[in-house]
Every structure is written in structure tokens, then in C-alpha cells.
Amino acid sequence: MSSRIDLRSDTITRPTEGMREAMMAAAVGDDVYGEDPTAQLLQERVAQLLGKEKGLFFPSGTMCNQVAIAAHIQPGQEALCDRNCHIFNYELGGASWLGGVQLNALDAPNGILSAEQIEEAIRPDDIHEPQTGLILLENTHNRGGGTIYPQSTIAAIADVARHNAIPLHLDGARMINASVASGFSPAEIAAPFDSVYFCLSKGLGCPVGSVLAGSARFIDRAKRLRKAFGGGMRQIGFLAAAGLYALDHHVDRLAEDHRRARILAEALAELEVFSINLACVQTNIVLADIVPPHQNAASVQAELAEQGVFVSLFGRRRIRLVTHLDVDDNGIDKAISIFKKLYSPSPVS
Numbered sequence: 649m650s651s652r653i654d655l656r657s658d659t660i661t662r663p664t665e666g667m668r669e670a671m672m673a674a675a676v677g678d679d680v681y682g683e684d685p686t687a688q689l690l691q692e693r694v695a696q697l698l699g700k701e702k703g704l705f706f707p708s709g710t711m712c713n714q715v716a717i718a719a720h721i722q723p724g725q726e727a728l729c730d731r732n733c734h735i736f737n738y739e740l741g742g743a744s745w746l747g748g749v750q751l752n753a754l755d756a757p758n759g760i761l762s763a764e765q766i767e768e769a770i771r772p773d774d775i776h777e778p779q780t781g782l783i784l785l786e787n788t789h790n791r792g793g794g795t796i797y798p799q800s801t802i803a804a805i806a807d808v809a810r811h812n813a814i815p816l817h818l819d820g821a822r823m824i825n826a827s828v829a830s831g832f833s834p835a836e837i838a839a840p841f842d843s844v845y846f847c848l849s850k851g852l853g854c855p856v857g858s859v860l861a862g863s864a865r866f867i868d869r870a871k872r873l874r875k876a877f878g879g880g881m882r883q884i885g886f887l888a889a890a891g892l893y894a895l896d897h898h899v900d901r902l903a904e905d906h907r908r909a910r911i912l913a914e915a916l917a918e919l920e921v922f923s924i925n926l927a928c929v930q931t932n933i934v935l936a937d938i939v940p941p942h943q944n945a946a947s948v949q950a951e952l953a954e955q956g957v958f959v960s961l962f963g964r965r966r967i968r969l970v971t972h973l974d975v976d977d978n979g980i981d982k983a984i985s986i987f988k989k990l991y992s993p994s995p996v997s
């Protein structure tokens with residue numbers, strides 16, 4: 649492992665030797681013609697894992713979200729989401745641009761909405777108002793700090809959605825982290841949702857890919873939209889093989905990332921420069937706020953980078969650290985000692 653400790657994101661991992669071998673050995677065909685056997689295998693495996701009828705391979709989580717929104721909703725309708733979710737903040741307004749949808753972003757502590765909030769936000773049948781056509785949740789919640797949606801909250805939200813005949817979509821980019829940390833199976837987490845996906849390219853360590861799952865009817869529609877969005881791909885078996893390898897070898901090890909995130913969070917919480925909500929450190933993400941009057945997040949980021957520790961900016965006074973496959977215990981220990989060296993109060997002489 650190099651002396652560079654990159655905690656910016658779990659997307660920066662490079663394929664392991666075993667994954668590279670699996671990719672090179674993949675049987676492939678033209679997937680637009682429906683002839684890639686490895687992509688089909690992965691799609692079937694993920695559908696089964698998530699307890700849905702069908703799965704569909706995508707190049708990114710963003711495309712999964714955007715296609716799912718467009719597949720569920722009529723242009724001019726409104727989708728409910730939380731103010732900090734990825735779809736609202738990091739997908740370039742794609743829901744309105746590509747799907748013709750208005751997002752109604754609700755305040756939610758640590759990204760977790762309540763059933764009562766959703767019920768209240770659902771529009772009445774009024775000629776002046778857009779119809780509520782979709783509910784979007786995110787699990788784990790990235791800007792919430794990797795927080796896990798409580799299953800009971802999801803169940804209550806799903807009851808409201810069903811009662812109002814509104815589809816429910818899960819941005820489950822890191823739902824496998826949620827599964828490993830909570831003990832609920834991926835199928836249990838996915839069950840209340842009409843559509844759900846997870847990323848292979850984050851904690852699972854693949855170079856590319858996400859798989860969306862839902863009913864056969866929904867996935868058939870999503871497949872047409874994926875083509876329209878430019879996501880019809882050819883010999884993707886090479887990428888699907890990485891996904892199959894990750895499902896065999898990289899799921900249980902997510903617990904190690906979670907353990908390391910906790911060690912990191914607890915060590916940083918002892919430094920007076922940082923304030924950390926330890927209750928939110930539930931998976932592989934740590935959000936650290938820089939406490940005034942100390943410097944802003946950008947100068948902390950630059951000072952750390954000079955010492956070989958890389959973190960993301962998550963606001964003027966917030967940095968994000970993410971543990972992953974390419975940072976081991978030694979890397980975490982080194983990162984902690986660099987944080988201590990830079991930010992422990994100097995002894996009074």
C-alpha cells in the first residue's frame with residue numbers, strides 16, 4: 649500500500665488481482681442485442697438478491713436514479729425527497745431536465761424522512777397543484793454521514809406510499825453497506841420499494857456499474873429509457889464479471905470498512921478542532937465539522953493533503969472521510985497519527 653491515504657471516497661478503489669482475472673475471463677456478447685451472458689447472469693443474481701423480478705445493469709448510480717424517475721413518473725408531476733439527497737444535490741437537476749419532474753425536497757435530520765412528513769407533503773387533488781408521483785429515499789444516506797434508514801421507518805413510509813398509490817424508489821447506492829451493518833438482508837431492505845438499485849463501483853470495489861431492480865414491467869420500461877439516455881452498452885460482460893466477483897468476495901468485508909470508520913471517527917472526535925456526531929457513524933462514512941474559531945474545511949483539507957491524507961470537502965466547515973477496500977488498518981493508523989500531529993493542542997511550555 650502506498651503512503652498516500654485516500655479517504656475522499658469509496659469510488660477510488662482499483663480492481664484487485666482476482667477481480668481483474670475474473671474480468672478478463674468473462675464470456676461476453678453484444679448486450680444491446682441481449683447477447684451478453686455475463687451481464688444476464690449478474691442481472692439475474694442481483695434480482696434474486698433483492699427479491700425482485702428483474703435486474704438491469706447500468707453504467708452509474710446516477711443513470712439508475714434518472715431512469716427510475718423517468719420510468720415511474722409523468723412529466724409535470726412532483727417527486728418527494730429529502731433536501732440532502734444525492735438526486736437533489738449531485739445529479740445536475742437531471743430529474744427536472746430529463747424527467748420533467750419537480751422535486752419537493754423536505755428537511756430530514758441526517759437524511760431520514762418520517763412517514764408523517766411524507767403524508768403531509770403529498771399533494772391534495774387540486775387543479776392548481778402538481779400531482780405527487782414518486783417518493784425517493786436514500787439508504788445509506790451519503791450527506792447524512794452514511795446513516796441507515798430504520799426498517800420500521802421505511803415500512804411506515806411504504807404504507808403511506810401504497811395507501812396513496814405512489815411508487816417508492818430507493819437510491820441504494822450503498823444499501824449493501826446498510827445490509828452488512830444492520831443485519832437486514834438486501835431483499836428485506838428492498839422489499840418495500842417498487843424500484844431499487846445498488847452501486848458495484850463504491851464499497852464493492854468494481855471499476856464501473858450499478859444494477860437496478862424491480863418488476864419485469866418496470867425493468868422493461870427502464871431498458872428502453874436506458875437506451876434513450878445513451879446507456880445501451882455492448883460487451884459489458886467484462887464489467888458484469890467484476891460485479892459477480894464483488895458479490896462473492898467483497899460483501900462481508902464491508903464490515904471492516906465500517907469498523908475502520910468508527911476507529912477513525914472516535915480518534916478525530918477526541919481532537920478539539922473537530923466535532924463529530926458519532927451516532928451517525930453507522931457504516932463507512934465519517935463527517936467531521938471544523939469547530940470555530942479553527943480554520944475552514946478547505947485549509948484543513950490542504951494541510952492534510954500535504955501530509956498525504958486526502959479527504960473531501962463537504963461544506964465550508966465540513967470534511968468527509970470514507971473507508972474502503974484500498975485503505976487497511978495500517979492506513980487508518982497512519983491517518984490518525986497525521987490528524988493528531990496536525991491538530992492536537994501543543995503542550996503548554
Ligand SMILES: Cc1ncc(COP(=O)(O)O)c(C=O)c1O
Binds near residue numbers: 708849
Ligand atoms: C447516495 C448516492 N447516490 C447516487 C450516487 C451516484 O453514483 P454514480 O457516481 O455511480 O453516478 C452516489 C455517488 O456517490 C451516491 O453517493
